[in-house]
Amino acid sequence: MNSVLKNKNIVVGITGSIAAYKAVEIIRLLRKKEAIIYPVMTRAATYFVHPLTFQTLSSQRVTRKMFKEEKKEIPHLSLAKLADLLLIAPATANIIGKIANGIADDILTTTVLATRAPVVIAPAMNYRMFRNPIFQTNMNKLKTFGFKFIGPEKGVLASGEAEIGRMVDPPRIVKYLEKVMNSLNDFQGKSFLITAGPTREPLDEVRFFSNYSSGKMGYALAEEGISRGAKIILISGPTFLTPPAKAEFYLVESAKDMEKKVMDNFSKVDGVFMVAAVADYRPEKRREGKIKKDSQKELTIKLVQNPDILKELGERKKDKILIGFCAEVENIEEEAKKKLKEKNLDLIVANDITLEGAGFEEETNIVTLIDKNGKIEYLAKRSKREIAVKIWDKVKNLLEKDIS
């Protein structure tokens, strides 16, 4: 069977790590899959492997310089445009740091900044460099932007120590590239509605009740869905985030506004991710003007229940796929299972908001996925974008099972 990599243009960036010799094997394996390889080397990489090796293996000239007078095209832009996929293997701490900070001072970093293709990064470095919080911050920042990381893993490093930092072996990197390529347009032709952020329930003309939801999980799901070819309708409460340019975006305030927008759009989509932290209660009425403190010593506000949007969707869903999210503080699994059943969901994503690195304003999350067949999957701490990848993978599985 043909590989999904056949005839795909893959730019392979090689940087100044001792693991550069493994890039030789990666390119050999990719050529066996009939991919078209464009090697790009940093100056430091050329100290480790001679460009002639990559040139011979790929049957392409190795790009090393940004400024080449004899060439008509601008190399970084032509590479950025032609790439179906960009791999950096091995990736040094330096290149990751530069990309994370928008630096584009060589041909590789400039190509990365200019491309719209998915970028896969296979880091390799000493464990001290890997554990350095500066490196960790850079890596996590890139993960949040949707860069895909494979490894590093534990193994014997160049220093002789058995520690984390070793680049993943070439066959696994190639397999991962196939997975990324397969997932590129796996939601083409499908539409999903995603709700995100908090709601605001007005008390008077200047005050409201709300919650700590940042919207990050919902927006990460929207970004990931778009990158996989889905049409996304994003309905969000007020957040500080920038909505993805390709999403059909609606800003709403209260739970009732959100309910209306969701119901108006429900018939247009194949599924709904109900990520928003919708307020369960709202003040019975929004008072005119501003409640003055001198007028009364105590203030009693009557709250009434908001509509349960997820439940309503569950009642109407038919063959649409419905994904609920819950934030719990105890009996997570039990509570999540109960909600899954009560609201007729296909999948529930439960977070334990008491854990460090999980919950509302964090960049990371720790979640448990429970599907309608009772399958439970625990996802350890990772960026919200990586969690989004896993959730979409799970949705794909559920859709495929429903078809078969």
Ligand SMILES: Cc1cc2nc3c(=O)[nH]c(=O)nc-3n(C[C@H](O)[C@H](O)[C@H](O)COP(=O)(O)O)c2cc1C
């Ligand atoms: C022998 C040797 C091995 C190195 N191995 C690594 C490595 O595995 N990972 C890393 O991040 N840096 C490593 N470095 C340091 C990088 O080469 C250095 O940071 C360089 O500036 C990277 O440039 P580049 O990212 O443009 O390729 C190594 C340096 C030497 C001399």
